[in-house]
Amino acid sequence: MNITRNNVDALNAIVTIELNKSDYEGEVEKVLTNYRKTANIPGFRKGTVPMSLIKKQYGKAVKLEELNKVLQQSLNKYMQDEKLEILGNPLPVVKEDLDLDKDDISFEFELGFAPSFDVDLSTVKNLTQYKVVADEKLLDDQVLRIRKQYGKMIQKDEVAEGDDLSGTFLNEEKGIDSPARFSLDVFKNKKEAAKFIGKKVGDIVTVNTKGLFDDDHKLMDYLKLDHDQVHGLDIDVDFKIEEVTATEPAELNEELFGKLFGEGKVSSLEDLKAQIKQDAEKQFAQQADQKFLNDVTESLISDTKFDLPSTFLKKWIQTAGEKALTAEQAEEEYSRSENGLRYQLIEGKIITGNGLQITFDDLKDYTATMIRKQMAQFGQLDPTEEDVNNIVARVLQNQDEIKRLSEQVMSEKMLNLFKEKVKAKTKEVSYEEFVKASYGE
Template sequence: MNITREQVDALNAVVTVAVSKEDYKQKVDKVLQDYRKNASIPGFRKGAVPMSLIVKQYGKAVLLDEVNKLLQTSLNDYLVEEKLDILGNPLPKVTEDFNWDADDFSFEFELGLAPEFSVDLGAKNKVVKYNITADETMLNEQVERIQKQFGKLISKEKSEEGDDIRGTFTNEEKGINAEATISSDIFKTKTTGKKFLGKKVGDVVTVSTKGLFDDDHKLMDYLKVGHDDVHGLDVEVNFTISEINTSEKAELNQELFDKLFGEGVVTSVEQLKEKIKEDAEQQFGSQADQKFLNDVTESLIENTKFELPAEFLVKWLQTAGETTLTAEEAEAEYKKSENGLRYQLIEGKVITENGLQITFDDLKAYTAEVIKKQMAQFGQLDPSQEDVDNIVARVLSNKDEVKRLSEQVMSEKMLNLFKEKVKYKTKDVTYQEFVKEMYGE
């Protein structure tokens, strides 16, 4: 067997595999001998069927199968030995008049090669790393929410200012059907808020979505409208009232503090706010980190320039999936997936150049932390190491979970690397300001 490569250009090559009779004859003969031993053909004893009949009936199929196996093995070995970094899979070049009756064969395969490029994490870019702070307004709102949550709920017949009004926003045309609890002061104008006062259970209040809130993004929370639809949404929605409640706020005393955080952990309103601020900013930090990771990813895709074997990849996509695509469908699929492919190549280079490998100890430690956090949510604040280890072992026995957790570990490693090496600007914002930075106006 002889394998040669023709370099078409930096991103494309053609590999020719020449197969001679000596390469496959012994394997084909062995398979046919096994067929002969087990063949049951009327008129012949088992094992006594003439070889000529076996060859006539099975010879071509066995030849195709054995040559195909030989091709796959030899081509894969060649790619490894030559250290060729390919994209997709080798594509066989179709020969219309291929002669399977010959003794020697020649097969050609097109290769799409990964490009050579460098990644400069320290290059100038426009990435901003947000530091989200819980401002005094938010802290006061959270304190009031806690007071209402742990206060005494009183049902009412008629709504007044400050009441919690539960109901459902609906609009058939836009498919809006969202339960919500509101109060008259959440709206942008007092005029809108007054529409909800003096109402009873069963009453319907109709309002326009245009300018309903001071921030259109609140439509996502109250009406469950997607982000792409909130800007400029101008329809009327009905709010059918199902419940009216007022609450007698809980006192900010030691009994409430102990109920929230355990005995003696918090002893004053100031400490309560500090605790709320700490918890909120920890959650905000995760959101800010995710945006930072996404923004660095986009910046790397935009600023790391290299060509791809696009024509080859479009051709490969036509037969890569479960269903065959037309050339036009494959072209469209390539355009959708191109940035994802570019980042896979960039990420692979970053991982290799910075030694970001995941060890089993990394995976176990990360899984243990995830489990501890989940257990804490259910009140198990101090689980034994044995209990945690047992759960970790069960989780890591599931291949899908191992894959998912490994991706999270690598994402965390990439995030830490980017924080260390990427040049970025830091910006302090409130949570509301961060939401506007995330979605724009």
């Protein structure tokens, strides 16, 4: 056997494996001998079939199978010995003139190499790490939401701002006869919403569907129309008011505080706001961390320059899945996945360069913390170590869970590394300002 490599360029190579008869003949003869012992061919007793007949019937198929085994083993060993970092898998070069009857046969494989590049986190610039605070408006809104949630519903005869309405949307031409319940703030078009103010149970209010909601898809829910019908829909619909209700907010007293947080933990409006602020800012911190992680990731993908063996990867994508793709489909798939591949390579460099590793203790600790949080949500605030450890052991018996948790642990390690090494300005903002910074809304 002889293996040689021709580097086409820095990212592509052709590996040629030349096999001699001695590289595969012994295994082929062994398999054919076993076939001869068990072959059931009319006119011959089992075990007495002539080897020439066995070779004629099975020889080529067995030889091809054994060639594939030798090639796979040899190619894998060669790549390990040469310490080649490849992308995808080796692609066999199709030969029209391949003659399996020859004793000495040559095979070629295309390789696509991982590019060589460096990642310097200190060069990531112009990023902001947000500290999101719960401002007074948010706290007041949350207090009102809680009071309404635990408040008393009262029946009304006339519609006022903030009321809830039940009734039926009607349009005979479009076949609309759809019961619905909503509050007036569901409408984006405030002019249409204002038509309901002062109306009474039994009245009919006509509204136009164009721009009624912030998203036309909501018309599917309220009018029970198909997806294709709601885009740009511009018709008048009647709404027959059948019920008007308002919520009388609950009193801020010890009974409500006890329902929310347990007896004696909150005793005043100030305490309630402090608890809301603490809980909200914990959630905001997680969202701000995720944004920072995403921003660093996007910056690294954008600013870390390296080439990929794109032609090779597109060819590999055509054959990598359960179903073969056309060249056009592979091109589309490559376009969708290129940034993901680039970040996988960047992430690998960061992990290796900074010695980030996941130990089994990391997984156990992370899983235990996650389980304690979940148990707390269901009122189990002080579980025993034994109970938690038993659940951890069961979770970590599942390989899919181990994979999912490992990704989360590594994401946490990456975030901590970015916070340490990426230069970013810190900015304190309200949640509303944070949403605008994140989504431009």
